[in-house]
Amino acid sequence: MVMTIPDCRAGPTRETEVSLPNTTAIAIRGLTKSFGRERAALDDVSLDIEQGEMVALIGASGSGKSTLIRLISGLLRADRRAGAAAVTVHGRPVQTGGRLASNAQAVRGDIGVIFQQFNLVGRLSLLTNVLIGALGHVPTWRGTLGLFGREEKRRAMEALARVGMHERAAQRASTLSGGQQQRGAIARALLQRAKVILADEPIASLDPASATRVMEALSEINRDDGITVLVSLHQVDYAIRYCPRAIALRDGRVVYDGPSTAIDRAFLEELYGADNEELIVGEDRPTAATGGERTLAAVGG
Numbered sequence: 001m002v003m004t005i006p007d008c009r010a011g012p013t014r015e016t017e018v019s020l021p022n023t024t025a026i027a028i029r030g031l032t033k034s035f036g037r038e039r040a041a042l043d044d045v046s047l048d049i050e051q052g053e054m055v056a057l058i059g060a061s062g063s064g065k066s067t068l069i070r071l072i073s074g075l076l077r078a079d080r081r082a083g084a085a086a087v088t089v090h091g092r093p094v095q096t097g098g099r100l101a102s103n104a105q106a107v108r109g110d111i112g113v114i115f116q117q118f119n120l121v122g123r124l125s126l127l128t129n130v131l132i133g134a135l136g137h138v139p140t141w142r143g144t145l146g147l148f149g150r151e152e153k154r155r156a157m158e159a160l161a162r163v164g165m166h167e168r169a170a171q172r173a174s175t176l177s178g179g180q181q182q183r184g185a186i187a188r189a190l191l192q193r194a195k196v197i198l199a200d201e202p203i204a205s206l207d208p209a210s211a212t213r214v215m216e217a218l219s220e221i222n223r224d225d226g227i228t229v230l231v232s233l234h235q236v237d238y239a240i241r242y243c244p245r246a247i248a249l250r251d252g253r254v255v256y257d258g259p260s261t262a263i264d265r266a267f268l269e270e271l272y273g274a275d276n277e278e279l280i281v282g283e284d285r286p287t288a289a290t291g292g293e294r295t296l297a298a299v300g301g
Contacts, residue, residue: 025051025196025228030085031078033067033252040079041067043252049230051090054222056239056260057232059249060275065232068249069200071095072230073113074104089196112189116201118181122174126165126184129173130156133191152191159187163217179210186217197221199231203238211235215242236263236279 026049033042042064049055057065070076071087072094078085080098087094089110093101101107112133120129134152148156160166163183173181182202189197199218203211215231219242222229233239239246240260248256248263248271255271256263268276 023051024088025049025053025090026072026230027086027088027091028068028072029087031068031071031087032081032085033064033071033076033078040252042071042078045249045252045254047247047254047257049228051228052222052226053245054219054229054243055231056236056243056246057230057249058234058236058239058246058263058279059232060272060278061234063249064252065249066200067252069113069198069230069232073111073198074100074108075113109192110195112192112194112197114182114185114189114197114199114202116204118173118178118185120173120176120181120184122172124173125170126160126173126176126180127153127156127169129184130159130169130188130191133159133188156187156191159190160184162190162220163187164213177210179206179213182206182210182214183217186214186221190221194227196228196230199229201232201234204234211238218242234278236268239263 028048029046031042031045032040034040041062045064045068057068059065067076071078072089074087074094077095077100078087078098084097086096089107092103092107092110094104094107095101120126121132131148131152134148134156157166157169160169163186165180165183165187168176168180173184176184185202186197197218202218203214206214215238218229218231221227231239231243236246240263243260246256246258246260246263247254250272265276268279272279
């Protein structure tokens with residue numbers, strides 16, 4: 001089932017830049033990913049995300065959210081299969097037909113990935129962790145030796161200031177709270193000069209106050225810098241509050257693509273059945289009838 005079926009034009013059959021509107025930040029065509037003999041974690045997913053959008057990726061555990069984010073970033077390869085499954089970011093291929101593009105590493109420089117586990121080096125200071133985001137913009141020998149110049153450090157402090165963490169720049173990452181580490185990870189993506197930020201369950205392990213600060217930081221970056229943000233969330237309340245568009249996955253398929261304001265508890269139950277209890281929606285949410293149309297339709301029907 002799907003509300004808005006994305007454009008499913010065939011992707012490229014060879015490693016070339018795709019002719020797409022300049023406003024398309026992420027284009028996905030026919031992605032399928034299986035692990036062993038289990039059912040596909042993703043099953044023929046196609047969608048577009050436009051430049052400057054902030055989009056929530058929602059779904060119960062095992063629905064394919066993390067797999068999709070890793071495929072977009074090139075951390076996983078799609079299944080090799082008939083057809084031209086492809087991922088492009090700003091018109092440049094990340095992978096095609098289950099093979100990484102020859103320039104995938106360069107494209108990854110435009111993609112900032114934020115994980116639930118923060119991925120900061122605990123023994124290093126917060127500032128040094130953020131400076132790692134500059135590795136793609138300094139000579140290899142300097143990056144290897146950790147020799148960052150005054151300009152890189154100035155930019156790193158500016159990035160930390162934007163997420164309210166500049167006063168903790170000298171603090172070891174291991175001594176920071178989860179929310180503070182996650183904001184440090186966002187600052188690192190800023191220093192990377194990412195055009196697209198992929199956040200994989202960035203608030204799943206945080207308390208509500210920390211989760212709000214992290215989502216506020218992502219929202220501000222999206223609004224002020226025009227950076228495209230795709231964030232996977234269990235907490236649908238945050239998707240509704242911060243993301244105008246929501247994409248819902250179930251069993252590796254897109255089952256909803258439309259306004260997040262159209263989502264309420266009853267709609268989640270319609271989409272996910274008993275699994276909807278995983279997806280937290282506040283009891284005081286208005287009915288979705290006030291937030292827009294939310295018709296479900298069978299795929300291909």
